[in-house]
Amino acid sequence: MIxxxxxxxxxxxxxxxxxxxxxxxxxxxxWAGWFGRQKEDIAKTAEPVQKPSxxxxxxxxxxxxxxxxxxxxxxxxxxxxxxxxxRMPDAMILELFPYSVTNQALTGQRFFAxxxxxxxxxxxxxxxxxxxxxxxxNIWQVAVSADRRYGPIYNQGTAESMAxxxxxxxxxxxxxxxxxLIGYSGGGQIAIGAAPYLKEIIQAPITIISMGGIMCSDPGxxxxxxxxxxxxxxxxxxxxxxxxxxxxWPLLPYSAWNQALHDGHIQLVDMGPVDHTGKDGYxxxxxxxxxxxxxxxxxxxxxxAIIEEKSVSSALWFGRS
Amino acid sequence: xxELNLIGQSLALKDVAFLEVVRLESLRxxxxxxxxxxxxxxxxxxxxxxxxxxxxxRFVASLILGALIYLSGFLFFSFSIWLVEGFIFGxxxxxxxxxxxxxxxxxxxxxxxxILTPYFGSFFSVALSLWSLAAILVGLRAVLALSFWQAxxxxxxxxxxxxxxxxxLGRPVHSLTRAGRxxxxxxxxxxxxxxxxxxQGRS
Numbered sequence: 207m208i209x210x211x212x213x214x215x216x217x218x219x220x221x222x223x224x225x226x227x228x229x230x231x232x233x234x235x236x237w238a239g240w241f242g243r244q245k246e247d248i249a250k251t252a253e254p255v256q257k258p259s260x261x262x263x264x265x266x267x268x269x270x271x272x273x274x275x276x277x278x279x280x281x282x283x284x285x286x287x288x289x290x291x292x293r294m295p296d297a298m299i300l301e302l303f304p305y306s307v308t309n310q311a312l313t314g315q316r317f318f319a320x321x322x323x324x325x326x327x328x329x330x331x332x333x334x335x336x337x338x339x340x341x342x343x344n345i346w347q348v349a350v351s352a353d354r355r356y357g358p359i360y361n362q363g364t365a366e367s368m369a370x371x372x373x374x375x376x377x378x379x380x381x382x383x384x385x386x387l388i389g390y391s392g393g394g395q396i397a398i399g400a401a402p403y404l405k406e407i408i409q410a411p412i413t414i415i416s417m418g419g420i421m422c423s424d425p426g427x428x429x430x431x432x433x434x435x436x437x438x439x440x441x442x443x444x445x446x447x448x449x450x451x452x453x454x455w456p457l458l459p460y461s462a463w464n465q466a467l468h469d470g471h472i473q474l475v476d477m478g479p480v481d482h483t484g485k486d487g488y489x490x491x492x493x494x495x496x497x498x499x500x501x502x503x504x505x506x507x508x509x510x511a512i513i514e515e516k517s518v519s520s521a522l523w524f525g526r527s
Numbered sequence: 528x529x530e531l532n533l534i535g536q537s538l539a540l541k542d543v544a545f546l547e548v549v550r551l552e553s554l555r556x557x558x559x560x561x562x563x564x565x566x567x568x569x570x571x572x573x574x575x576x577x578x579x580x581x582x583x584x585r586f587v588a589s590l591i592l593g594a595l596i597y598l599s600g601f602l603f604f605s606f607s608i609w610l611v612e613g614f615i616f617g618x619x620x621x622x623x624x625x626x627x628x629x630x631x632x633x634x635x636x637x638x639x640x641x642i643l644t645p646y647f648g649s650f651f652s653v654a655l656s657l658w659s660l661a662a663i664l665v666g667l668r669a670v671l672a673l674s675f676w677q678a679x680x681x682x683x684x685x686x687x688x689x690x691x692x693x694x695x696l697g698r699p700v701h702s703l704t705r706a707g708r709x710x711x712x713x714x715x716x717x718x719x720x721x722x723x724x725x726x727q728g729r730s
Binding site: 223226227228229230234235237238239240346349350352353354355356358359362422450 | 573574576577578580581582583586640641643644645646647648720723
């Protein structure tokens with residue numbers, strides 16, 4: 207018996223709802239110590255840095271919701287990171303899988319690794335549905351970060367993962383070396399959620415760059431130094447953050463988002479006729495702007511300008527054309 | 528299978544389900560629905576257990592205790608409605624039948640665990656309450672031959688009565704259940720999601 211389209215749709219909706227209800231368990235179980243969480247103050251107990259890095263700036267890139275691990279970054283994301291490394295040789299550019307409180311790749315999970323490996327394989331062989339399942343799983347983790355009940359737990363977990371990643375790469379806590387978190391798509395929410403906790407651990411200034419980030423009016427925004435939200439005019443995905451989270455509506459001037467915006471902690475950066483992903487996306491190296499640069503080149507220039515504290519508008523299409 | 532049929536029909540708000548359930552001799556269906564709804568509710572609220580780092584075995588025991596407390600709350604609610612329908616509308620339905628009707632009308636609460644859903648949890652909570660209220664109204668109308676508004680007054684006053692009892696005579700019971708929850712969880716259950724973070728201001 208072949209189920210009709212309506213039944214299939216119903217099955218999909220039920221699966222989506224179930225995966226939503228199950229989404230917080232990884233973070234909650236981790237917090238409760240069910241998966242071996244060590245209760246410790248990372249800032250004090252993490253192993254001392256063997257070889258302190260000479261990098262003047264540390265950057266952590268948080269991938270979009272399409273990933274299953276930090277090693278499965280899309281081709282365009284790899285190009286972005288390569289270009290950033292070329293442009294800023296003094297900076298240490300790191301990658302992190304943000305949709306797990308323990309920075310554990312889906313393909314490295316205890317019980318479901320086989321499932322995510324299969325999903326990734328199918329996705330790479332261009333089966334759109336497999337990509338949908340991965341996106342769905344990660345979207346719910348973004349919602350866990352944005353949720354007032356689970357956010358404090360999830361965000362502390364990702365902040366600890368970030369701190370440990372930094373430490374592994376020679377970052378010395380309390381050294382004051384600045385950090386930049388680049389959150390692409392759902393990674394934007396993870397970045398603003400984790401930043402206040404990360405700041406507590408490392409005691410250094412943190413800048414966040416949201417690249418088409420889907421973000422809520424996170425209570426932690428009050429503790430953030432600077433947030434640059436890069437948005438393309440054709441990027442409808444990042445607009446979801448505005449639509450879904452009432453705290454971002456102008457109707458609520460005292461929300462965390464609107465207060466941070468009012469106080470100048472959030473800067474909205476218009477990237478021009480850019481889309482969220484794929485062709486015409488922030489990382490498209492083929493599509494050209496009126497000034498002759500590719501969309502990717504503009505994105506790289508903008509991120510570099512922010513990190514090097516130069517004029518952002520000079521990196522943008524309208525600032526040069 | 529009979530149970531599943533009845534639950535399915537009550538979820539679809541069909542009055543035949545309630546007429547059928549009062550014909551059954553035992554309270555099994557009603558109490559089973561409410562107990563499972565209670566388990567689902569306890570799971571939906573389990574963030575408190577996780578936040579307090581309750582261990583897996585105690586976690587399961589806490590869910591069962593939560594379900595039993597939920598069941599007792601349901602019995603009080605059914606009793607309140609039964610008092611109201613008897614005193615105000617002069618109906619002479621047995622308390623047992625009231626338990627069957629209200630119990631089956633708790634079927635939507637079987638989905639209480641959806642309260643866990645991040646960000647949309649409170650939407651589910653409200654939706655399930657309204658769904659169950661609708662089921663209670665259908666059940667009361669069918670079994671007691673009340674009009675819509677009479678059924679509504681019955682459940683609304685029943686609810687008010689329950690709240691009054693909760694806030695007065697129910698206080699010692701609450702202290703007792705709190706103590707029971709702590710005993711079973713093995714911690715004081717002092718942590719709430721709110722005080723886990725220093726960064727929880729307005730959102």
